[in-house]
Amino acid sequence: ESLKRLIEQAPKTELHLHIEGSLEPELMFALARRNDIDLPYDSEEDARAAYQFDDLQGFLDLYYQGMSVLQTEQDFYDLTLAYLERIHADNVVHTEVMFDPQAHLERGVPFEAVLNGIERALEDGQRDWGISYKLIMSFLRHLSEESAFETLTAAEPYLERIYAVGLDSGEQGHPPEKFARVFERCRELGLKLTAHAGEEGPPDYVRQALEVIGVDRIDHGNRALEDEDVVRMLAQRNMTLTVCPLSNLKLNVIPEMSQHPMLAMLNAGLKATVNSDDPAYFGGYVNDNYRALIDHLPVSSEQLHRLLVNGFEGAWMDDAERKKHL
Ligand code: ADE
Ligand code: ZN
Numbered sequence: 001e002s003l004k005r006l007i008e009q010a011p012k013t014e015l016h017l018h019i020e021g022s023l024e025p026e027l028m029f030a031l032a033r034r035n036d037i038d039l040p041y042d043s044e045e046d047a048r049a050a051y052q053f054d055d056l057q058g059f060l061d062l063y064y065q066g067m068s069v070l071q072t073e074q075d076f077y078d079l080t081l082a083y084l085e086r087i088h089a090d091n092v093v094h095t096e097v098m099f100d101p102q103a104h105l106e107r108g109v110p111f112e113a114v115l116n117g118i119e120r121a122l123e124d125g126q127r128d129w130g131i132s133y134k135l136i137m138s139f140l141r142h143l144s145e146e147s148a149f150e151t152l153t154a155a156e157p158y159l160e161r162i163y164a165v166g167l168d169s170g171e172q173g174h175p176p177e178k179f180a181r182v183f184e185r186c187r188e189l190g191l192k193l194t195a196h197a198g199e200e201g202p203p204d205y206v207r208q209a210l211e212v213i214g215v216d217r218i219d220h221g222n223r224a225l226e227d228e229d230v231v232r233m234l235a236q237r238n239m240t241l242t243v244c245p246l247s248n249l250k251l252n253v254i255p256e257m258s259q260h261p262m263l264a265m266l267n268a269g270l271k272a273t274v275n276s277d278d279p280a281y282f283g284g285y286v287n288d289n290y291r292a293l294i295d296h297l298p299v300s301s302e303q304l305h306r307l308l309v310n311g312f313e314g315a316w317m318d319d320a321e322r323k324k325h326l
Pocket of ligand 2: 016168196219277
């Protein structure tokens with residue numbers, strides 16, 4: 001009601017967004033036709049109906065399959081522009097966009113096509129809608145350390161256009177420490193560091209992200225709440241958590257939205273933010289994620305304000321830019 005109106009009108013950030021996860025069925029079908037690719041769905045409705053997941057891996061299987069329609073620079077441009085148009089309607093004024101180069105390189109799509117397409121749309125979005133941005137290149141943790149190093153080598157000519165690196169894909173069995181050396185090299189190259197941790201993986205993976213990798217941010221972080229030492233570490237470092245409520249529900253990280261730990265995170269002094277993760281698959285963009293919290297948790301206007309401010313404080317934007325919005 002009035003809280004929802006406040007959220008809809010407020011300028012917002014998005015700090016956890018996989019651009020490939022913003023591929024709506026309509027565009028997926030259009031690109032499949034354009035590139036002459038067969039999809040395992042009869043229709044857009046059929047695709048949507050298939051988006052019911054038992055867990056992270058169940059989602060990832062459809063996510064990697066869906067992105068097979070992304071072949072050319074123009075495809076990545078169209079994908080990213082559609083996302084920006086959608087978040088502009090939500091009053092998102094700053095977005096930090098993650099992409100998965102390994103998922104495209106292994107299909108023969110050149111790094112440059114991916115980067116140029118995404119970045120050209122982000123430039124157009126900045127010019128036309130005033131949306132500022134950063135780009136985050138994410139390593140797939142189910143692949144090897146060697147593959148991550150190869151990806152970094154492929155990215156090396158373009159690193160001044162990439163602000164940070166991340167770590168995503170199947171978490172269980174692929175702890176942050178598996179990538180300690182790649183991340184160390186990335187830090188030496190001047191990149192910011194983030195990692196998915198504590199989405200499905202144990203609190204110790206969050207600890208590793210902090211202490212072994214030395215991340216600047218944690219993506220998700222839900223399961224940190226199971227370990228008070230890890231909570232203390234996160235609070236002491238004022239570490240931003242990029243939390244994704246609808247994603248957590250769809251991937252069975254929580255049994256129902258009323259069980260979401262967002263308020264517990266705030267009450268523990270953690271710098272939680274609201275984000276959409278893979279909006280085309282999880283049923284909503286940033287405002288939908290805020291609305292889900294308002295509908296199912298006893299969230300106060302102070303807490304909503306805190307979440308909005310956390311989004312700007314946790315963003316990788318310069319202070320002059322941040323001040324415009326706070
Ligand atoms: N890749 C895309 N979305 C992801 C998520 N929520 N967790 C891990 N890997 C992902
Ligand atoms: Zn994610």
